[in-house]
Amino acid sequence: MAPRVGVVQFPGSNCELDVIEAVRLLGGDAEILWHADATVSGVDAVVVPGGFAHGDYLRPGAIARFSPVMGAVVDFAAAGGPVLGICNGFQVLTEAGLLPGALQKNRGLKFLCTTVELRVESTASVLTSAAQSGAVLRVPINHFEGNYTCSPEVLAELRSEERVVLRYVDNPNGSVDDIAGITNAGRNVVGLMPHPERASNPLLGSEDGLVLLRSFLGAATPVAR
Amino acid sequence: MLFSVQVEVSLREGVADPQGATIERSLPHLGFDGVRGVRVGKSIRFDIDATDEAAARAEVDDLCQRFLTNPVIEDATVSLTAVDASGAGR
Structure with missing residues (x-):
């Protein structure tokens, strides 16, 4: 059976x-998880996507972390479920305390x-297990607060x-230690600023x-949990 | 009792402030040569009902810690004034 992936939608996700x-495209099933519903609907993995959740008011992710769905996402992560935060989703996961640190305005404002090069630094995470350690990937970034x-x-x-699962080859935004993506201690929650979904077809470059x-x-199976 | 609150959110010491740095760099072009140490923050104002000033302060501190600031990079400075029936103090 194809893994079911829930993609959280806040007002302002894009x-x-x-x-x-x-x-x-990869053979998975995917469905929207509306932010106001306090459940992840029994999916096998959760993605918090990019955008400007709740208008980025106050700080990116500051209001989104209180959306009803986030309580369910925190529980899902605590139970070992795979959770991925991309761009604004990464900001939401740091605000929610699922990942450490914070994302500031880019150095240079x-x-x-643009498209950047990322080096795979660790394959021990739900996002990098199928990649080669040291491989360089070309993936787009699209952010103001990715530092x-x-x-x-x-x-x-x-x-x-x-x-640190991914580092920038040429640091674009001032991130400490060239960090592009990190994982939690359980290695089932990953956040990154670049957009892997935008590097999913030769037509996209x-x-x-x-x-x-x-x-x-691959991590999104009930068996894996 | 009603209290008028102003929260100033600022970047913690040692955290780079690219907005402040950019403002500082542009000031000499306008003829302001003696300005140093520009830091950009934000100011949030609201009123709060509480039994006394200590209770109001405790609630505002909690609010700052959990919501108005990201403690990883930001600090809050709280100013709190009692508002009387005429609205004085706001």
């Missing part, structure tokens, strides 16, 4: 359909919309536990995001 398209920051203690922990989404779908 990448949910792209994620659904990419998941279906420019909104960045990852955390305390020196958290950074030391991320490094020693190999929880790259299909390097597929190996990441394929990893994620």
